[in-house]
Amino acid sequence: MDRNPFTPGFGLTPPVLAMQGTPVEDFAEALEGTRPAGHRSVLISGARGVGKTVLLSQFHDVAEEVGWEVIALHTSSDSLADELRGRAVHALRDLDPEARDSRVTSGSISALGAGASLGREISDRYEGEDVPLAVLLDRLAALASLRGGGLLVLLDEVQSADPDQVHVITQHMQDLAQRGHAAGFVAAGVRAGVDELLANPKTTFLRRAHQVEIGSVDVGIAAQVIMTTVADTDKHITPEAAVRAGEISQGYPYLIQVVGAEAWQRSGTSGTIEIEDVEGAREFAIDAMVHNVHGPALRDINGRKDEYLLAMLEDDGPSAVMDVARRMGIDQNNQNVYRSRLIADEMIRPAGRGHVELAMPYLREALIRRRDGGRSALAHGPARVARPIRASRPVQGDRPASGTRPGRRSERGSGR
Ligand SMILES: Nc1ncnc2c1ncn2[C@@H]1O[C@H](COP(=O)(O)OP(=O)(O)OP(=O)(O)O)[C@@H](O)[C@H]1O
Ligand SMILES: [Mg+2]
Structure with a gap:
């Protein structure tokens, strides 16, 4: 039996996507130059769990496919500029044939056997802090353009970033583009936080970026996504079950995955997911939504x-x-x-x-x-009576004979 193909976890790219419009294709065209370069700067926004991180990874993948160098920054880092510098140096060491100067430092060059006895010092031209970030980025973008690409910087959870730091990064990317390099910047964040960020005068660049808003899809599309996901495996889902699963998901991407995963699980070893499996998944899906999406937001x-x-x-x-x-x-x-x-x-x-x-x-x-x-x-979730997975640690004087594992409670499993 194939593994459960659904991905009910944040940031996990599912095998089949529900997609509104063609944002990934549009972005690829912007990178390749058939769309205006302005479309290389994108701001993805939407509610929690609608698939912003997944879309951002799609942009990442498509950019690498067309030969772009991609740097994904983390808003959790202390300084976005320092992180960008670190990542740029790292990429340059891989890409730049002149990253390491190899110099003869000792020995003599004779007509014969040159090299064998020579001392060499490898010095890293990007070592130290003295190379300005703009120079590093210029070099990286230039090298990426040799293979037909450019430099793309990604920033997820932008609503949690410090606007001043976002400003520094976007300014660098804007300058790169103005100096004639192929450069792009894509940020993703929760709608409410993004609106707040855009109100900050430091983020004008993001305001002008191409806006991609994502949300729920039609329940019919949700049903098709679930059907297609299952069709790629050795299980089957009845059309009614898929339609019902679409309805329960309300077209919300996270719920598509939760309902699909749970219905799959409930169908057990059967080759077919039936409508009962989907109905049974409803409460579970509501719990998942309440705990993982609404709970944190309502705080x-x-x-x-x-x-x-x-x-x-x-x-x-x-x-x-x-x-x-x-x-x-x-x-x-x-x-x-x-x-x-x-x-x-x-x-x-x-x-x-x-x-x-x-x-x-x-x-x-x-x-x-x-x-x-x-x-x-x-x-x-609601309180209930539960038994421990393992019996509590034995109290002193009540040790099990050495080498034996702590015993399970004898009453475990009884009285249920
Ligand atoms: N296009 C899609 N089609 C179907 N399922 C998707 C799609 N995009 C994301 N998902 C699923 O939805 C869930 C949430 O995805 P993701 O983590 O990308 O959301 P998010 O918008 O970044 O959430 P958050 O606001 O918490 O960061 C995951 O289970 C993922 O597999
Ligand atoms: Mg996310």
Whole structure:
């Protein structure tokens, strides 16, 4: 039996992608020069778990395929510029035939046998801190262009980066392009954080970048992705099961993977994934969404914004903003403030005149759990009685004979 092909983990590229439009192909054309070079600077944004990191890796792969040198920076580093320098030096040592000067330092050159007895000193022309970063980047871009490429710098989780540091990097990339080099910069981040970053005057470059917004796909596409993923393996999924899986995923990329993986698991050794396997995966998918997506996001939602969301729970569908204001005991202007903030947080979205609705799959379930069970209900799931995997460590005087493993509790598995 083939391995479970779904990838319900952040940053993992699935075997089959749900894709809106042709962002990867467009980017490849920009790198190759059939599209304007301006499209080599891209800002990918979207809610948590919609596939920003995966799309960024697609850009990485396609760039390498067309001969570009790619440097992926980490927002967790202390200094993005230092990291860029380090990575540029590393790449230059590989690419630059003159990276190491080999010099004769001793011995004499005779007509015969030259070389054999000579002392040589290998010096690294990129050692030390004195080469300006701009010079390193120039050299790297020039070498990459010899093989028909250029220099691409990637930055994921850009919303967590220091705007001053982002500014330094984008300025370098912009200067490179202005000096006639093939250069590109792609950043990805959560919509709300990206909006905040773009409001900073230091990030004008990003504002002008080509914007790629990603979100959920049609449930029909989600069903096709699940069907195709399974079709590439030795299992099979019934069309009804695939359609139902698409519906449960609500077209949200992370959920496509979670529902697919869980339904696969539930089908066990059977060659076919049936609709029951998919139905059975629904609760699991909601749990995964609540714990891994909504839990972390709701941690930042407090006070009036929290009250706003709770006031919306009284309606089964979209809420009239007038009702929300009344339930909260605030006036319309005030209501508008929190409405706008929650829209920026991607928690709610407008739903026709004077109405708003919850913006993410299973956010309602997450809010209800938080309301009824407190914040810990989001972090761990409902409380239950469980047995330890291994028996507790033996207390002194109760040691098992040496060489034996701690015994399992005799009652383990009974009474269930
Ligand atoms: N285009 C896609 N089609 C189907 N599934 C996808 C796609 N892109 C990503 N996924 C799946 O969705 C999940 C989230 O992907 P990814 O980590 O790229 O999201 P993200 O937007 O970067 O999330 P975060 O905001 O937490 O960084 C993963 O399980 C991944 O396999
Ligand atoms: Mg990501």
